[in-house]
Amino acid sequence: MRTVITISLNGNAYQLDAVGYEALRAYLHVAEQRLAGNPDQAEILADLEQAIADKCRRYLGPHKNVVSSEEVAEVLREMGPVDGGSGEGSQTAAGSMGGGAMGTEGLYAGAGASTGAGQSGASGNTGAGAPGDAAGGATNTSGASGDAPRRLYQIREGAVFSGVCKGLAAYLNIDVAIIRAVFVLLVLLTGGVWILVYVVMMFVIPYAQTSEQHAAAHGWPFNAEELVARAKAHYAQFRQNGSKWQRKAYREQRRMWKSQHKQWKEHQRAWERWGGPSGNPPAPPPPPPGWAAGPSSQLLNGVLSPIVGVLGVILFFTFLWMLIAMIKHHTLFGWWMPHEIPLWVGIVFLIVLYRAVASPLNHAKYAAHYGTPVGHAWVALVGALIWLMFVAFLAWLAWQHWDEVLDFLQQVGNFLRDVIDHREPPPGNPENAALYFVAWGAPSCLLPGYIASRELESHGQIDSLDVFGEAADGDVVDSCCGDGAYGIERHAA
Amino acid sequence: MAVNDKFGAIRKGLLEFLVLKVIAADRVYVADMLKKLSETEFATQEGTLYPLLSRMRRDGLVDYEWKESEAGPPRKYYELTASGRAQLDELADYWRAINKTIEDLGPKG
Numbered sequence: 001m002r003t004v005i006t007i008s009l010n011g012n013a014y015q016l017d018a019v020g021y022e023a024l025r026a027y028l029h030v031a032e033q034r035l036a037g038n039p040d041q042a043e044i045l046a047d048l049e050q051a052i053a054d055k056c057r058r059y060l061g062p063h064k065n066v067v068s069s070e071e072v073a074e075v076l077r078e079m080g081p082v083d084g085g086s087g088e089g090s091q092t093a094a095g096s097m098g099g100g101a102m103g104t105e106g107l108y109a110g111a112g113a114s115t116g117a118g119q120s121g122a123s124g125n126t127g128a129g130a131p132g133d134a135a136g137g138a139t140n141t142s143g144a145s146g147d148a149p150r151r152l153y154q155i156r157e158g159a160v161f162s163g164v165c166k167g168l169a170a171y172l173n174i175d176v177a178i179i180r181a182v183f184v185l186l187v188l189l190t191g192g193v194w195i196l197v198y199v200v201m202m203f204v205i206p207y208a209q210t211s212e213q214h215a216a217a218h219g220w221p222f223n224a225e226e227l228v229a230r231a232k233a234h235y236a237q238f239r240q241n242g243s244k245w246q247r248k249a250y251r252e253q254r255r256m257w258k259s260q261h262k263q264w265k266e267h268q269r270a271w272e273r274w275g276g277p278s279g280n281p282p283a284p285p286p287p288p289p290g291w292a293a294g295p296s297s298q299l300l301n302g303v304l305s306p307i308v309g310v311l312g313v314i315l316f317f318t319f320l321w322m323l324i325a326m327i328k329h330h331t332l333f334g335w336w337m338p339h340e341i342p343l344w345v346g347i348v349f350l351i352v353l354y355r356a357v358a359s360p361l362n363h364a365k366y367a368a369h370y371g372t373p374v375g376h377a378w379v380a381l382v383g384a385l386i387w388l389m390f391v392a393f394l395a396w397l398a399w400q401h402w403d404e405v406l407d408f409l410q411q412v413g414n415f416l417r418d419v420i421d422h423r424e425p426p427p428g429n430p431e432n433a434a435l436y437f438v439a440w441g442a443p444s445c446l447l448p449g450y451i452a453s454r455e456l457e458s459h460g461q462i463d464s465l466d467v468f469g470e471a472a473d474g475d476v477v478d479s480c481c482g483d484g485a486y487g488i489e490r491h492a493a
Numbered sequence: 494m495a496v497n498d499k500f501g502a503i504r505k506g507l508l509e510f511l512v513l514k515v516i517a518a519d520r521v522y523v524a525d526m527l528k529k530l531s532e533t534e535f536a537t538q539e540g541t542l543y544p545l546l547s548r549m550r551r552d553g554l555v556d557y558e559w560k561e562s563e564a565g566p567p568r569k570y571y572e573l574t575a576s577g578r579a580q581l582d583e584l585a586d587y588w589r590a591i592n593k594t595i596e597d598l599g600p601k602g
Contacts, residue, residue, distance in 0.1 A: 012566075031540070040547040047547075047569070051523065051539045054565060080538025083545065 004066050009053035010046050015065055016056075020072030024052070027076050034084030044082075052079060150219030153208035162202040170218045191413040308364050309382065313390045315361065319354040326350065327411055343415065504535055509545060510588065511535050513573065513581040516555055522568040546571065554580055 003018040016024060031048060035041040055075040056067045067075075152171045154163035165183055169176035186194040208217045220230070325331050326346050398405050511533075515526050523542055530537055549555045554577035557569040573581065 010566075035544065038544070038547070040551065044543050044547050047523070047543045048539060050566065051543070054524070057565070078538065080540035082540040082543075 009056070010049040012053050014053060014056050014067060016067050016072055017069050020067060020069035023069065023072050023076060027079070027082075031082035031084075034082050036084075038084065048079065048082065052076075055079070151213070151216045152205055153213055153217040154202070154205050155208050155214070155217055161198070163207070164198060164201045164205060167205060167208070167217055173219070188416065191416040192409065193413065308361060309386050312358065312361050313387055315354070315358055317390065317394065319350065319358075322350055323347065324408060327415055328408055500534075508535060508537060508541070509549065510581075510584045512542070512545065512549070513554065513577060513584065516571050516573050517578065517581055520570050520572050522560075522570050524568075526571075549577070553577070 004015045005018055005021040006013055006015050007021065007024070008014075028045070028049070032041070032045060035044055038044065052075055055078060056071070059067050059071045059075075150171060153167045155166040155170060156163045157166075159166050160180070165179045166176050168174075169179045172179070183194065183198065186197075190197075206213075208214045327343065330343070511530065512526065515521060515529050519525075521529070523539065523546070527537065527539065527542065546555065546557075550557065553574055555571050556574050557571045559567045560570045561567050
């Protein structure tokens with residue numbers, strides 16, 4: 001059995017099998033490319049289609065209405081390579097004629113090779129016996145990947161903020177981790193000015209929205225075959241990586257279901273024993289036990305989760321506010337800090353304090369998440385919404401007090417310059433080098449780069465944003481995250 | 494290298510001349526031309542002929558008109574224009590000159 005695809009050749013319907021269709025499409029695609037720039041491109045293509053249709057009709061009869069892939073291959077072999085070079089004056093010099101002929105032949109060999117690949121050994125007569133088949137095929141592929149234009153886009157999928165780094169990584173063909181590390185380093189070295197560069201890039205570089213733009217961002221050639229091939233590769237990789245844990249998870253799930261089913265059956269039997277003889281109509285069976293927790297604790301989890309989320313957000317912004325106060329006024333909890341204590345010690349202290357307070361809260365929140373069996377996504381959504389509301393509020397606040405924010409930005413810059421100017425470690429002194437490292441590490445926590453290192457799990461809120469993105473998996477959500485992150489960034493700055 | 498390959502570029506260059514000759518002999522459509530040429534050393538294919546005819550028409554050497562055929566869709570029948578005929582004469586003269594040169598050079602065989 002073969003899939004049949006109906007096509008229209010110059011206004012007439014023909015049925016080809018799937019392999020033949022791919023071969024024909026590849027042929028016409030190459031023809032179209034070769035004739036690009038020819039003023040009569042459309043007319044020539046129509047003529048070619050008509051010629052192909054005439055040839056196909058030869059193979060059709062009252063009891064045969066599908067053109068097989070072998071027959072399509074034969075038709076295309078008869079058609080021969082489309083000569084796109086005749087427009088450049090083939091009657092001039094013999095040398096240029098030779099060049100034109102070679103180019104055409106190489107291209108045809110390429111088309112032949114792709115046809116052969118499409119046939120996947122279904123028939124042996126596709127190769128067309130063109131000389132230099134392999135060489136032509138190679139030229140064709142390398143040409144395709146080399147010619148695909150590469151453009152700079154922001155790539156939102158898997159981005160930390162806006163996707164500038166991801167886009168740059170795709171554009172420069174460098175691992176995104178390296179680009180991000182360079183960006184964080186640049187932020188530190190420029191005393192925060194690089195954040196502004198990032199923001200400018202964020203506004204200037206367009207987002208890759210269509211699949212075509214995504215392909216252009218990576219410099220992939222964009223056509224149907226490439227897309228299918230890439231999807232297949234991704235799927236194969238996914239299966240390879242995913243199958244192991246998938247199977248494991250499935251087994252565990254099945255074991256759980258089985259035990260639940262057993263328990264439920266026992267309950268039902270007990271119910272029947274109790275209610276059956278008295279002739280009562282069979283009552284609805286009790287809810288299957290063992291669904292993670294009883295309904296009361298489910299309810300508790302449902303209520304607890306948003307509360308913990310709110311607490312976490314409040315805690316984070318208290319921490320942020322204290323950081324700002326410390327850098328701006330050199331105060332801690334409203335008191336002046338003794339001047340002997342350097343600023344970075346205070347910042348490290350604050351971070352340690354924050355983590356100490358926040359980590360039990362985060363654990364509580366995760367417990368609440370996973371305690372509710374049905375509403376993971378729902379709970380995450382509520383948490384994310386709370387978070388977004390806070391971010392929006394803070395963005396508004398920052399907007400209202402823009403001058404102060406600018407002032408603070410300057411102070412952060414000054415602080416970082418101080419760090420850079422005065423804390424050069426004397427070589428060969430490990431203790432000082434360690435202090436220097438801490439001093440470098442602390443300001444990096446201040447800056448958006450810190451949020452990039454969410455693997456640290458110090459901010460459950462951001463994780464919940466992530467869950468939100470995965471749960472809804474929409475561009476709108478992503479853009480929310482981007483805007484939200486921008487808000488944080490501006491406030492942190 | 495076979496003789497056939499050595500003259501590959503020349504055959505390609507001569508194709509326009511040959512097509513002019515075929516069209517001059519009779520009003521033909523592409524399948525006719527291919528059939529006539531297929532019996533010669535200048536056998537060619539649609540993929541080559543259609544772009545060539547399109548360029549020749551742009552150069553004003555040939556023109557076509559649609560004609561109904563008894564079987565299938567209407568076909569393009571090609572004919573030479575005045576400048577196509579002039580071009581054919583020129584090319585024919587030039588070809589004769591080349592032939593003479595080849596004959597005159599080297600040992601007579």
